[in-house]
Amino acid sequence: MSTVSSTESPFRQPRAVWAVAFACVISFMGIGLVDPILPALADQLQASHAQVELLFTSYLVVTALAMLVTGWVSSRIGPKRTLIAGLVLIVIFAAAAGAAGGIGGIVGFRAGWGLGNALFIATSLAVIVGSASGGFAGAIVLYETALGVGIASGPLLGGLLGNLSWRGPFFGVAVLMLIALVATVVFVEKTPPTQPSRLSEPLTALRHRSLRTTSLVGLLYNWGFFTLLGYAPFLMNLSALRLGAVFFAWGILVALFAVFGATWLKNRFGTARTLYGSLVGVALILAVIGTFSGSVPTVIVATVLSGAFVGLNNTLVTTAVMSISPVPRPVASATYGFVRFIGGGLAPFAAGLLAAAVNVHLPFWIAAVVVLGGLALLTTVHRDLERADRGETEVDMAEEVAVGEGAVEPSEIRS
Template identity: 70%
Template sequence: MSSHRDSSSAPTAGPFQQPKAVWAVAFACVISFMGIGLVDPILASLRTQLHASPSQVELLFTSYLVVTAVAMLVTGWVSSRLGAKRTLIAGLILIVVFAALAGSSGSIDGIVGFRAGWGLGNALFIATSLAVIVGSASGGFTGAIILYETALGVGIALGPLLGGELGSISWRGPFYGVSVLMAIALIATVVLLPPTPRPARRESITEPIKALRHRSLATTSVVGLLYNWGFFTLLGYSPFLMGISSPQKLGLVFCAWGVLVAIFAVWGAPWLKARFGTARTLYGNFGLMALDLAAIGVWPDRPAVVITAVIVAGAFIGVNNTLVTTAVMSIAPVERSVASATYGFVRFIGGGLAPFAAGKLVEHYNAHVPFLIGAAVVVVAALVLSTVHRALAAADRGEVHQPERDDLDRAERELPVAAGLGSAD
């Protein structure tokens, strides 16, 4: 992310000395990113109490991420017409409503459907939140990025803890908990965030799809899809192999995973990039991630191996989230807002389909198969990445020209969507 920071604006205040409006949005960001690992601690409970098959439970990831992916194609179109604050509020309202509906549902199909609505709200929210923070934060763009990355890391680490604690009371608890917390964030955003102007240019709804005509963007987007296939195979199905029935203990495992994601995304990735370069760091990262998945594939019946592999994978995921996002933003020959939407769409499709496929493969074969396939897919991601090696090296040297952007805030707002997520994931 460092390549997008505005070096010309020297910070006048620390990143954590911010107006109330910024803290309101940052709090909402933490809750939003908590949704990435929220359901992991309750997957086993949902499977038992709702009499669901593994593939049915995995649809909780698929519906959420696939809808998020598709919605990424229209968030620019929406926000360029409504303005950032209204788009942010619309996303928060959808999350509050659909998280509560998921908690009140009595069937796995109902939860899956409401998670899809949750994914739509999440796409609108995370596509706009950084732009709002950048526009309102003191200390310039650098301070805003630090604050945003901190919110992302805290959310990823706390999500499994919240899911575990509330899930120990009832599987409905995590859903209701997110709804209540997001309602608080919504009120704070409405009251504390001043109105934001609409962008000068209205974005076309077809721009993110048309951008796939560019080889560098299409290639890095495919790399994101392949890597996320391995990542969400691990995140989605590994809880069933850990031999842990307590949601609280599962929450601790994924909290440790989330802490490593945050540490390596914020500090590890920049250090490795400076030392080895983007391409070589990612080749090594993909190789290690493939070995990590292969370890689970070989020993899925050994809970200690699975737990250790999941926690360690946080380091690889953190490095990948930062460096692949930076690569996409650096070498794509289109506006960064469009590149980010395109990349987010493609990569989240892979993340959404992988857990469902893992459940089906286990049902038809065994637990070895999805993880060994995931390892192979991550190796293919490294091979695909090698086809843009020269462009990545040029970007590291600062030689890649980026098109001028019509609206800086709009261009930067979607950057973390590709990262995360997250985001957001």
């Protein structure tokens, strides 16, 4: 068995990999980009908090639904064309959102943005793995780095451009994604279609208990995560620039704990026990914000600290899904994305409605209970997670992921 030298840098990559990695950064920026401008949108467009939260709902719900068809599309037109289609849609709808005249238009265009985002994120990892030098492990490090940089820099860019105008973040993403689109067209080689997949595969995969259970854990966790991400900005009473700084600090912790902390804690305590601790952490943060919603310093500190637990969960819940799922990885990924983004999309809108109807404390208290419900559900697959941890080796994990993504053949890893 040949192995790649551990000293080879994962950042020495062909131009095609850097083109897709750059597009990944911009794509992941879209998650937190609108956070700093939510209060400004509500004030300047005379929209309720619930209406503004629909920017998350339309984006994430459409992303979730589109996850059901991305594999079907990619297997027929090829990964490169799927990437390009997703990038084109993001450029068009991000620019359209910036040019919109009211909250309804922005919400609608964010839905189109979500469709493009689903096509892109469902395909980008396979393209990076297939094009990267230095082996599978180096490609994953690069992908996780791009994810972390995108999540961290999205709120900062949103704050900087949003300080000029609420339209700025949307036009900024459109320009950056246009650059990424050109780079993808020029540098990424043509990729042929793979074995055609069936549209029904992601839904029929829910018949498997382990995948269904861990996907529902993702839904419940994302309910708490996006309650915090979507509604906490309204409690801080900060300018767009200062909100961007707060969520930039939050994003730095997300990136550090997703890339480094999750691996270290998993190796030390196992996937299940690390997840129990991080889910309890998220629930406690939500309970603190719900209880002390009137204290701006408390809300800011709690929000920033939540980034550590969010980073752990983002990596380890996905690891849990992929490690114990009995179906091919692309199918598991699509199924998990569909289920979890439904929770993330509905939570901010529900938070806006609950805060208006009752008080601002209730959405966070409910979210804390929901996250603890996810923890209780996770305990039902504890043994599956422990078996997966005991059976994992670096090579076996690499083969499972890379082959499942359609990026390589088994012989390319074991030869």
